[in-house]
Amino acid sequence: MVEKKESSEKEEKDSVQNKIAYAIESEEVPKIYANGFTNFLNNSDIGIILQLNNQPKAVINISYTLAKTLHEKLGHMVKEFEETSGHKIMTTDFISETLKKQSPKKS
Numbered sequence: 335m336v337e338k339k340e341s342s343e344k345e346e347k348d349s350v351q352n353k354i355a356y357a358i359e360s361e362e363v364p365k366i367y368a369n370g371f372t373n374f375l376n377n378s379d380i381g382i383i384l385q386l387n388n389q390p391k392a393v394i395n396i397s398y399t400l401a402k403t404l405h406e407k408l409g410h411m412v413k414e415f416e417e418t419s420g421h422k423i424m425t426t427d428f429i430s431e432t433l434k435k436q437s438p439k440k441s
Contacts (some may be wrong), residue, residue, distance in 0.1 A: 370388060
């Protein structure tokens with residue numbers, strides 16, 4: 335029974351890796367880089383406006399269920415990275431507040 339479970343987990347991992355490879359390599363799947371976002375919600379879903387240098391680049395609408403799942407999975411990935419690297423990732427909010435505290439440079 336243990337061998338069957340391990341085999342199933344390996345097949346699932348291979349399937350996820352295949353999906354990732356396809357998405358990255360396919361010219362049919364859009365690739366979008368963002369360095370900011372704005373989010374909104376309505377009675378049926380959550381919207382995310384991806385931004386590049388404060389300009390909108392794409393809009394994504396997702397269900398509340400997917401939004402919560404994404405929140406949990408991304409949080410777990412970042413936490414693991416921080417623990418492995420020993421480096422705490424700064425949020426854009428933290429960086430913005432830090433920049434506000436800096437005094438303007440005099441010429």
